[in-house]
Amino acid sequence: MSDELERILRQASRPQRPAPDPRLRVPPLVKGGLPLDGGPTLSLETDVKPAASPAAGSVPKPHFPASKPVELSAAVSSPPTPAARPSQVQPADATAYLLRTVGLYKSYRKGSIVIPVLMGVELTVREGEFLAIVGQSGSGKSTLLHLLGTLDAPDRGEVHFQGHRIDNLPAPSRDILRNRHIGMIFQFYHLLPELNALENVLVPLMIANGVWTFFSRRKQLRNRAAEVLQSVGLGHRLKHKPRELSGGEMQRAAIARALVAQPELLLADEPTGNLDKRTGQEIIALLRNLNQRQGLTIVMVTHDQYIAGQADRVVRLVEGRIEQ
Ligand SMILES: Nc1ncnc2c1ncn2[C@@H]1O[C@H](COP(=O)(O)OP(=O)(O)OP(=O)(O)O)[C@@H](O)[C@H]1O
Numbered sequence: 541m542s543d544e545l546e547r548i549l550r551q552a553s554r555p556q557r558p559a560p561d562p563r564l565r566v567p568p569l570v571k572g573g574l575p576l577d578g579g580p581t582l583s584l585e586t587d588v589k590p591a592a593s594p595a596a597g598s599v600p601k602p603h604f605p606a607s608k609p610v611e612l613s614a615a616v617s618s619p620p621t622p623a624a625r626p627s628q629v630q631p632a633d634a635t636a637y638l639l640r641t642v643g644l645y646k647s648y649r650k651g652s653i654v655i656p657v658l659m660g661v662e663l664t665v666r667e668g669e670f671l672a673i674v675g676q677s678g679s680g681k682s683t684l685l686h687l688l689g690t691l692d693a694p695d696r697g698e699v700h701f702q703g704h705r706i707d708n709l710p711a712p713s714r715d716i717l718r719n720r721h722i723g724m725i726f727q728f729y730h731l732l733p734e735l736n737a738l739e740n741v742l743v744p745l746m747i748a749n750g751v752w753t754f755f756s757r758r759k760q761l762r763n764r765a766a767e768v769l770q771s772v773g774l775g776h777r778l779k780h781k782p783r784e785l786s787g788g789e790m791q792r793a794a795i796a797r798a799l800v801a802q803p804e805l806l807l808a809d810e811p812t813g814n815l816d817k818r819t820g821q822e823i824i825a826l827l828r829n830l831n832q833r834q835g836l837t838i839v840m841v842t843h844d845q846y847i848a849g850q851a852d853r854v855v856r857l858v859e860g861r862i863e864q
């Protein structure tokens with residue numbers, strides 16, 4: 541049972557619930573008989589308790605085996621809202637996928653002009669897979685990645701992560717999901733310029749732990765961040781600010797920041813787009829290594845066929861859909 545994801549979803553369902561009538565109250569169950577009510581509430585400050593053993597130094601987080609079925613529809617005691625209604629198309633092995641989209645549509649509006657970008661994207665990503673999404677400039681690759689990472693919401697359709705629908709979660713729950721379960725890297729790194737590499741990598745840990753817990757564990761968390769930077773080959777640049785790093789080093793720092801909370805999924809938008817060929821190749825080798833050694837699932841958007849060819853599978857976004 542994915543305890544933490546369940547808590548995120550439980551919190552998400554709370555504001556929509558009517559006040560329960562105590563006479564009619566029956567604890568809702570998920571498969572396996574775990575009560576969904578009465579558990580701890582989730583907040584950025586209090587949800588994460590210090591690990592019993594301080595050795596790990598990471599954000600305490602259970603792993604959510606994607607293979608365990610969870611009946612989310614049973615988690616809400618009131619009838620689901622139209623937005624929260626589970627997909628009609630639920631294949632028997634829906635939870636075998638780490639990530640799955642169902643008929644994603646997204647348009648942008650600029651004044652009276654509507655720009656249709658995604659028109660029914662159906663995509664599945666298996667746990668441990670390294671998937672590349674290619675397509676022409678403007679075909680909607682970044683738009684799709686933003687929807688997968690819940691940075692933006694689709695007009696229509698659904699995104700499922702570990703068998704749970706995530707596209708309709710409220711913003712605080714989406715923030716927690718991204719903080720702990722979905723790492724993201726971008727073409728232009730998006731590091732905070734005033735912070736050095738180590739501090740940039742510490743930011744997600746500070747958010748996940750809350751300020752007070754963070755300060756009480758800061759030595760341990762700093763060690764953790766330094767370790768991750770070391771693992772991506774940046775152990776010698778901990779105190780360098782982004783402007784004092786090369787492009788490849790900035791991307792390594794961004795990868796370390798994306799991975800420090802040990803997410804299950806890494807979304808990469810043109811991670812080599814701003815790098816020379818050799819440096820780009822080093823970054824892909826690093827991603828490949830993380831995928832093979834740590835089983836990290838990666839979805840990478842690129843327009844570079846050679847880079848894409850190094851993934852396990854390549855799909856093409858054409859006219860708003862995934863070309864089969
Ligand atoms: N916020 C926005 N408002 C209006 N139009 C947008 C917005 N964001 C993107 N678009 C338009 O949506 C289309 C898809 O953009 P997107 O950035 O997803 O393409 P892309 O495939 O990532 O392109 P590239 O390879 O150049 O990065 C483009 O035509 C773009 O102009």
Ligand SMILES: [Mg+2]
Nearest residue numbers: 681682683809
């Ligand atoms: Mg793009």
